Amino acid sequence: MLPVQKRVIEMHNEHHMQMTLSASPWLAVPFIIVLSLYVWAAFRSRRRKAWPASRTALWIAGVLCSLAAVMGPVAQKAHTDFVAHMTVHLLLGMLAPLFLALAAPMTLFLRTLPVQQARLLSRLLQSRPLLFITNPAAALVLNIGGLWLLYTTSLYTLMQENVLAHVFVHLHVFLAGYVFTASILCIDPAPFRRRFRFRAAVLLLALAGHSILSKFLYAHPPAGVSSIQAEAGSMLMYYGGDAVDLVLVIFLCSQWFHAARPRKAARPTTTLS
Amino acid sequence: MNDQSRNIRGSSNFSARNLWSGFLFGVGFVAFFDEAVFHQLLHWHHFYDQSTTSAGLVSDGFFHAFSWFATVGGLFLFADLRRRQELVRKKWLGGILLGAGVFQLYDGVIQHKVMRLHQIRYVENVWLYDLVWNISAVLMIIVGAVLATRAKKGDRDA
Numbered sequence: 001m002l003p004v005q006k007r008v009i010e011m012h013n014e015h016h017m018q019m020t021l022s023a024s025p026w027l028a029v030p031f032i033i034v035l036s037l038y039v040w041a042a043f044r045s046r047r048r049k050a051w052p053a054s055r056t057a058l059w060i061a062g063v064l065c066s067l068a069a070v071m072g073p074v075a076q077k078a079h080t081d082f083v084a085h086m087t088v089h090l091l092l093g094m095l096a097p098l099f100l101a102l103a104a105p106m107t108l109f110l111r112t113l114p115v116q117q118a119r120l121l122s123r124l125l126q127s128r129p130l131l132f133i134t135n136p137a138a139a140l141v142l143n144i145g146g147l148w149l150l151y152t153t154s155l156y157t158l159m160q161e162n163v164l165a166h167v168f169v170h171l172h173v174f175l176a177g178y179v180f181t182a183s184i185l186c187i188d189p190a191p192f193r194r195r196f197r198f199r200a201a202v203l204l205l206a207l208a209g210h211s212i213l214s215k216f217l218y219a220h221p222p223a224g225v226s227s228i229q230a231e232a233g234s235m236l237m238y239y240g241g242d243a244v245d246l247v248l249v250i251f252l253c254s255q256w257f258h259a260a261r262p263r264k265a266a267r268p269t270t271t272l273s
Numbered sequence: 274m275n276d277q278s279r280n281i282r283g284s285s286n287f288s289a290r291n292l293w294s295g296f297l298f299g300v301g302f303v304a305f306f307d308e309a310v311f312h313q314l315l316h317w318h319h320f321y322d323q324s325t326t327s328a329g330l331v332s333d334g335f336f337h338a339f340s341w342f343a344t345v346g347g348l349f350l351f352a353d354l355r356r357r358q359e360l361v362r363k364k365w366l367g368g369i370l371l372g373a374g375v376f377q378l379y380d381g382v383i384q385h386k387v388m389r390l391h392q393i394r395y396v397e398n399v400w401l402y403d404l405v406w407n408i409s410a411v412l413m414i415i416v417g418a419v420l421a422t423r424a425k426k427g428d429r430d431a
Binding site: 200203204205207208209211212215216218219235238242245246249250253254256257260261262 | 320321323330331333334335337338339341342345346349352353356357
């Protein structure tokens with residue numbers, strides 16, 4: 001390798017380091033804000049009826065997963081290492097959203113806020129744009145479609161070079177993951193609670209889309225990713241995605257199991273003899 | 274209470290649910306067995322085969338997704354049958370064998386051979402493996418069908 005080339009690569013790496021330093025604090029800020037808001041609300045809400053500690057623990061776990069994805073050693077390594085990148089993707093787009101959705105933040109805020117503000121929040125949740133993206137089918141397209149765009153176009157390279165693209169992609173991965181998970185689990189109150197079969201079908205499509213993309217990446221690495229890294233990264237994506245989605249499937253089916261339980265009181269005709 | 278609700282709803286409903294619960298669990302179980310034994314333990318199957326068609330990739334993705342749903346959903350249906358005391362074990366077992374056989378036959382003929390997803394094992398006489406694979410699938414289907422059709426409502430577990 002020519003000394004000039006070497007120097008160019010070194011400069012390139014320095015550039016990466018600087019960019020990471022400048023981007024990660026900004027990505028960590030929203031997570032720290034929502035963590036404080038939730039803990040404050042849970043604490044305040046205690047006056048009326050205690051908010052379950054398990055939900056607070058889930059929220060903290062979700063924020064910690066997100067923080068591990070945007071700052072610290074894994075996030076640093078993700079700029080040059082596809083396996084680390086995939087770890088970030090799984091933490092930020094799948095595991096953190098699962099924990100956060102299970103923590104039922106909207107339920108907590110709606111019951112903690114003063115009536116006026118709670119109404120405002122619930123009106124916001126029913127606004128057209130939010131109604132649209134919280135439909136599981138739309139959330140599916142934003143989530144899995146976004147991943148296909150990221151890995152099959154030059155967006156992946158752009159994300160590594162441009163700070164704004166980097167921040168945008170990470171926020172999108174997180175928000176799309178959260179909205180999707182929340183729309184499938186339906187733990188928080190929603191204007192429309194979609195039928196079980198519809199949510200199951202959408203989750204099935206998401207699981208399939210995720211595993212097809214992982215196997216596709218095994219053979220077609222994004223630009224600048226070596227085939228060894230692509231193979232390890234895609235297998236992590238495949239099996240890691242499976243693990244999180246399996247939890248979602250279990251929660252969804254247990255909702256059906258609960259809703260379909262035989263009820264005596266609801267059947268007045270049982271006096272038939 | 275249970276006798277009454279049974280009379281009203283009619284058992285045919287739950288007879289089908291017995292078969293479905295078993296069928297789904299059978300599909301899921303074979304898919305899990307395939308992944309655990311042939312992919313992870315024996316390393317006979319490959320994660321990706323260069324000769325895979327794109328239809329094969331899509332089919333594999335959907336079956337992979339469906340198999341998780343089938344395993345979990347089949348077991349929840351099983352739990353539902355038990356809490357209603359509507360479980361007909363013979364029918365359920367027949368369903369398992371049917372589901373397992375149908376999936377294994379699809380995997381062995383369509384996915385391995387037509388879509389060339391991956392071979393059972395990367396050896397010269399792979400046809401021998403294919404033969405054993407598909408014959409065992411057909412046997413499971415036959416035994417499953419016999420069990421499921423012979424099961425009667427009277428076989429219901431208490």
